[in-house]
Amino acid sequence: MADPVAEPDSPPTGYRLLLPEDWVQIPLRPGEAEEAVRSLVTSAFARVPADVPRDKLTALRLELERRLRAAVAEARRAKALEMYLPVKLAGEVNLGASFTVSNARLTARSGPDGDLGRVSDPAEIAVQLLSGNGAASTSEMDLSSGEVDGALAVRRERVVPAAPERGVELASRRVEYLVAVPGDPSQWLVAAFSTIGAGNPRDDLADATVEWFDALMTTFRWSWT
Template identity: 45%
Template sequence: MSAAQEAPASPTSYALVLPPGWRQIPLRRGTERGLKRVLDHAFEGMPRDEVFTYRRDLEARLWQRIADAREADGLDLYLPVELMHGISVPASILVSETRLAEADDSGAEERALLLAGSGDGREVVDLDGAPAVRTERTAEADPGRGVEFPSRSVDYQVPVPGQASRWLTVAFSTVGAEDVNGELSLLLVDLFDAVMTTFRWRSAGDAEMSQPVKNLRGVR
């Protein structure tokens, strides 16, 4: 077998196994359809005329989140639409693209180590058999900047195989009035880390391929 034959195919998509009760909103195409599914699920079984105002307000807030995510080169937004232990889950997952200003000839592991060494809270982890950078942060409320509640966030940055300057970022955040070090926040972080163990690259030859490389997106 030649070296070219042995080389892995360049990925065209990614796959994540979502927790029960989470839904995907694609950000580059099919957004309206995905948003409608989220809203329909959130208000399932409720009289439409009684929830019209609440649905309209939620839709407006979600469109703002979608606009913010698109500005961040977002590909997919994942939201919980069911209660967990009887409470609403204040969390989201955003998958986006990141391009480095300059690419070099170093391998993925060297690039990940360099990125991990450039800030606090970063570590190199294994993701689908390759190095990725995991970052965890907390932020205090800042009403002066419109940040009403404290938050905890975790993101994974992984280089796209075969494309030195292109990275995929999977970012989780939980926002709420409770202590960001509280039990719920830590439980949600554990849940997200478990989701990331299911991360897989998909190539054009895979049966579960979802989308062309220019629009990497998740499949469930």
């Protein structure tokens, strides 16, 4: 872990997580995501028994690829850099939970002396960064603050209702970590986790996966290369 007292001379060039083997990363840059989806689908069907009817297999494969492409498109609309998905040991892709990593930038504000100041209150940071997606009130959030790898971090948890008109049939539990980027006061990294649990965002499965994501974020480390 970097020395929390020393200010880095330059922002980090990346990050790393201790990702379990049954989770995969899909980079969202053009071309890379499509190749990753193809590779994931091929891997998922590599161990399908030979006696499975080909027409059924083809339909399942097309449906999986459709769902993965839809997840990629949604992550890109959110301007995410990477998307992470769980893959069951049996080779089936489970889209009941996922998380993305993206960047956010604070708008500079002028202080009383005219100089650009830093926003230091975690609640104010969260409101400024998150108000653009319809959550302008902290009363609607389960909001807390702390540190991730020595950097100021804000954690928000909420339940997002279903929206059938947008193709979202189930409510989801969302957890977001907003982490200040060392060496760049205006830039923040956002790790956004989503789960539908077993169909109820407040059920035991949702609770367990949220706890898993919180544990995963304790392994987050900045990297300079």
